[in-house]
Amino acid sequence: MAENPAYPVGLRLTGRRVVVLGGGQVAQRRLPALIAAGADIVLVSPEATPSVEAMADAGEITWERRPYADGDLANAWYALIATTDPEANTAASAEAEAHRVWCVRSDDADQATAWTPATGHSEGVTVAVLTTDARGRDPRHTAAIRDAVVAGLRDGTLVAPHHRTRTPGVALVGGGPGDPDLITVRGRRLLAEADVVIADRLGPRDLLAELPPHVEVIDAAKIPYGRYMAQEAINNALIEHAKQGKSVVRLKGGDPFVYGRGMEEVQALAEAGIPCTVVPGISSSISVPGAAGIPVTHRGVAHEFTVVSGHVAPDDERSLVDWPSLAKLTGTLVVLMGVDKIGKIAETLIAHGKPADTPVALVQEGTTAAQRRVDATLATVGETVRTEDVKPPAVIVIGAVVTVGPEALA
Ligand SMILES: C[S@@+](CC[C@H](N)C(=O)[O-])C[C@H]1O[C@@H](n2cnc3c(N)ncnc32)[C@H](O)[C@@H]1O
Numbered sequence: 377m378a379e380n381p382a383y384p385v386g387l388r389l390t391g392r393r394v395v396v397l398g399g400g401q402v403a404q405r406r407l408p409a410l411i412a413a414g415a416d417i418v419l420v421s422p423e424a425t426p427s428v429e430a431m432a433d434a435g436e437i438t439w440e441r442r443p444y445a446d447g448d449l450a451n452a453w454y455a456l457i458a459t460t461d462p463e464a465n466t467a468a469s470a471e472a473e474a475h476r477v478w479c480v481r482s483d484d485a486d487q488a489t490a491w492t493p494a495t496g497h498s499e500g501v502t503v504a505v506l507t508t509d510a511r512g513r514d515p516r517h518t519a520a521i522r523d524a525v526v527a528g529l530r531d532g533t534l535v536a537p538h539h540r541t542r543t544p545g546v547a548l549v550g551g552g553p554g555d556p557d558l559i560t561v562r563g564r565r566l567l568a569e570a571d572v573v574i575a576d577r578l579g580p581r582d583l584l585a586e587l588p589p590h591v592e593v594i595d596a597a598k599i600p601y602g603r604y605m606a607q608e609a610i611n612n613a614l615i616e617h618a619k620q621g622k623s624v625v626r627l628k629g630g631d632p633f634v635y636g637r638g639m640e641e642v643q644a645l646a647e648a649g650i651p652c653t654v655v656p657g658i659s660s661s662i663s664v665p666g667a668a669g670i671p672v673t674h675r676g677v678a679h680e681f682t683v684v685s686g687h688v689a690p691d692d693e694r695s696l697v698d699w700p701s702l703a704k705l706t707g708t709l710v711v712l713m714g715v716d717k718i719g720k721i722a723e724t725l726i727a728h729g730k731p732a733d734t735p736v737a738l739v740q741e742g743t744t745a746a747q748r749r750v751d752a753t754l755a756t757v758g759e760t761v762r763t764e765d766v767k768p769p770a771v772i773v774i775g776a777v778v779t780v781g782p783e784a785l786a
Contacts, residue, residue, distance in 0.1 A: 381508045382490075382491055382506050382508070384493070384504065384506055386502070386504075387413070387453075387454060387478075388413075389410065389413040389414060389415035389453065389454065390413065390414035390415070391414060391415075391416055392415055392416060392453040392454070393415075393416045393417075393418065393451055393452050393453060394410055394415040394416065394417050394418070394452060394453060394454045394455070394456070395417075395418050395420065395448055395449055395452040395454075395455045395456070395477075396410070396417060396418070396419045396420070396421075396437075396455070396456045396458070397419075397420050397421065397444050397448070397455070397456065397457045397458060397459050397464070397465075397468055398421050398456075398457070398458035398459035398460065398482075399419055399421035399423055399424030399425060399428045399429075399439070400421075400423075400424075400425060400428075400458065400460065401425065402456070402458035402482040403419065403421070403424070403425075403428055403456065403458055404425050404427050404428050406456055406458075406480075406492065407419075407428060407431055407436075407437060409495070410456075411431065411436045411437065415454075416438075417436070417437040417438065418437070418438045418440060418448075418452075419432065419437050419438065419439045419440065420440045420442065420443070420444055420445075420448050421439070421440075421441070421442075421443075421459065422441055422442060422443055423441075424439065443459075443461070443464065444459060444461075444464045444467070444468050446467065446471060447471075448468070448471070449468060449471045449472050449475055449477050449479075450471075450475055452472075452475070452477045453477065453478075454477065454478050454479070454490070455468070455472050455477050455478070455479040455480070456479070456480050456482075457469060457472070457479055457480065457481045457482065457483075457488075458481075458482035458483070462483060465481060465483050465484070466487075469481055469484075469487050469488075472489065473489065478490040480492050491506060491507075493505055493506045493518070493522075494506075494515070494518040494519040494521070494522040495522065496522045496523065496525070496526035497526070498526050498529040498530050499529070499565070501529070503522055503525050503526055503529075504522075505518040505519075505521045505522045505525075506518065529565075530561045530564070530565055531561065531564045531565065531568070532564055532565050532567060532568020532569070533568075535568060535569075544618055544621045544622060544623055544624075544651075545618055545623070545624070545645075545650055545651035545652060545653070546614050546618050546624045546625075546626055546641075546645055546650055546651070546652045546653075547563075547566045547570075547623075547624070547625050547626070547652070547653045547654075547655060548626045548628065548632045548638055548641060548642065548652060548653070548654045548655065549563040549566055549567065549625050549626065549627050549628065549632070549655045549657065550563065550628055550629075550630060550631040550632045550636070550655060550656050550657015550658070550659075551563060551575075551579035551580045551583070551627050551628060551629055551630070551657055552579065552580060552629075552630065552657050552658040552663070552743075553579075553629065553630055553658060553659075553660040553663045553664050553667070553742055553743045554578070554579065554580060554581075554629070554660075554741065554742065554743045554744040555580065555667075555743040555744060556580040556582040556583045558580070558658050558663065558743060559580050559583065559657065560655060560656070560657065560658075562655050563627075563655045563657065564583070566623075566625055566653075566655065567583060567587070567625050567627065568587075569623055570587075570591055570623050570624065570625040571590075571591060571592065571617075571622035571623050571624070572591070572592045572593075572594065572617045572622050572623070572624045572625070573587065573591060573592070573593050573594070573624075573625045573627055574594045574596050574599075574610065574613055574614060574617075574624065574625070574626050574627065575593065575594070575595060575596060575627040576596050576597070576627065576628050576629050577595075577596075577597050577629075578628075578629030578630070578660075578769055579627055579628060579629035579630070579657075580627075583627075584627075592617075594613060596610050596613075599613055607637055607640055607641075610626075610641070611640070611641055611644035611645075614626055614641060614644070614645060614650070615644065615645065615648045615650055618645070618648075618650045619648075619650070626641060628657065629657075629660065629769075630657055630658065630659040630660045630661070630663075631656055631657040631658070631659040632654060632655075632656070632657065633654075633656075634659045634660075634661060634683070634712075635685055635712055635713065638654065642654065659683075660712065660742060660743075660769070660771055661683040661710050661712055661771060662681075662710075663742070663743060664739050664742030664743060664771040665710065665737070665739060665742075665771060665773045665777075667739070667742045667743045667747060668737065668739040668742060668747065668749040669749075669781035669782070670737055670739070670773050670777055670778055670780075670781060671777055671780065671781065672708050672710060672773070672777060673707070673708065673777070674776075674777050674780045677776050677777055677780055678706070678707040678708045678775055678776060678777050679706075679707055680705065680706075680707035680708070681707055681708040681709075681710055681775075682702060682705060682707065682708070682709055682710065683710045683712065684697050684702065684709060684710070684711055684712070684714075685697070685711075685712055685713050685714070686711040686712065686713055686714020686715075686716075686717045686718065686721050686772070687713040687714070687717070688717070689717045689720045689721070690717075690720060690721060690724040691720070691724075699721070699724045699725065699728065700724075700728040702725065703724070703725045703726075703727075703728035703729050703730040704728070704729060704730075707775060708773060708774070708775035708776075708777050709725075709773070709774040709775055710771060710772070710773055710774075711771070711772040711773075711774065712771060712772075713768070714770075714772050715738070715761060715766055715767065715768045715770050715772070716768075718738075718757050718758060718761055718772055719757070719758025719759075719761065720758075722736070722754045722755070722757050722758055723758070725754060725774070726754055726755070730754060730774075731754070732753065732754050732755035733753050733754070733755065734753060734754045734774060734775060734776075735751065735752075735753060735774075735775065735776065735778035735779050736751070736752045736753055736754055736757045736772065736773065736774050736778065737749055737750070737751050737752075737772070737773045737778045738750045738751075738752070738757070738760075738761065738764075738766050738770045738771075738772050739770060739771050739772075739773070740766055740767060740768075740769070740770040741769060741770075742770075742771060748766075750764045750766055751778065754774065757772075
């Protein structure tokens with residue numbers, strides 16, 4: 377005879393007593409969701425894993441350190457039976473049945489009156505996947521379906537349009553250093569929901585190819601503007617499209633607030649009364665060295681790292697960088713936009729006391745298929761950039777951390 381399918385339901389457990397029998401791995405996996413649901417949880421178990429014990433110490437659950445005893449389920453709304461003692465599990469299961477308490481059994485799904493679905497969350501929605509009957513139970517399959525749905529919702533490959541009115545406005549999204557996998561989940565989702573995307577030259581350009589044909593993609597570098605007017609032209613484009621009621625994503629390389637002029641755009645949008653949300657990104661200043669096997673800090677080697685712009689030379693009156701002070705620091709110096717001026721930067725650092733043999737690495741087009749690392753010292757880097765023809769974009773790392781990683785990673 378075909379078994380009836382389980383009836384799916386969402387239990388609202390706030391303040392309601394839930395009894396968990398057994399403090400092992402099953403409890404450890406299930407308790408966080410019960411805690412998040414606001415349940416009044418009583419754990420009955422002589423022992424518990426360190427994580428479960430920490431939940432009791434934090435007051436998230438009440439732990440009674442003893443084996444199961446008849447009567448434990450009397451006032452419960454829901455029970456999770458997961459002890460290592462089959463007899464106790466059977467007795468507790470019978471008690472749950474007698475008191476009409478829905479109960480999950482970790483050791484015998486057939487005897488349970490409830491099953492825990494494989495669950496995941498995305499943007500205010502819980503995805504819960506159950507198999508239809510106990511005989512067809514395949515927890516790996518349900519978990520795989522849950523993963524596929526949640527991953528698809530998060531990265532935008534599964535598009536579920538919102539039927540509530542979307543708030544038009546601008547999302548300033550940090551796209552990470554270049555590898556399309558290094559954008560945040562939120563950034564990728566907003567990209568998938570956008571009507572218009574205004575993108576920089578740096579960042580995950582490959583993601584633009586995935587956008588549906590109706591999405592208007594604007595290359596920020598090609599917005600017509602006069603000299604020095606680029607940022608204003610971009611601000612205007614953002615404002616105009618948002619005013620037309622469109623969802624606009626401003627896609628930037630790395631993090632929007634690390635040499636990204638992100639706050640200028642936020643300010644312009646605020647002045648125009650346009651709602652704006654900022655999604656942080658993985659900055660090239662840390663991730664590009666890391667991708668080339670260089671940690672910006674390392675125990676016993678560098679206790680600080682300083683990120684600095686090298687777009688103007690140290691002797692340029694527009695420079696805001698205190699190079700003599702930087703020369704005295706013992707930690708790591710990370711220079712962005714510095715390929716053209718690295719010779720002069722190195723000379724200035726040496727002139728102010730930084731040892732000429734300090735290791736330097738230049739990482740060009742980090743995290744992309746074209747990634748390339750070139751090593752030098754402060755004394756040689758100016759010449760090396762020329763002979764090796766290093767081109768922007770590159771992150772330059774100066775300091776002892778350059779040589780701490782295994783060569784295989786470099
Ligand atoms: C205008 S700044 C923008 C930085 C960006 N907002 C961030 O957080 O990474 C551009 C500089 O970032 C660095 N850069 C960005 N992406 C890079 C990459 N994939 N590889 C090497 N350097 C990169 C280079 O120094 C480049 O000149």
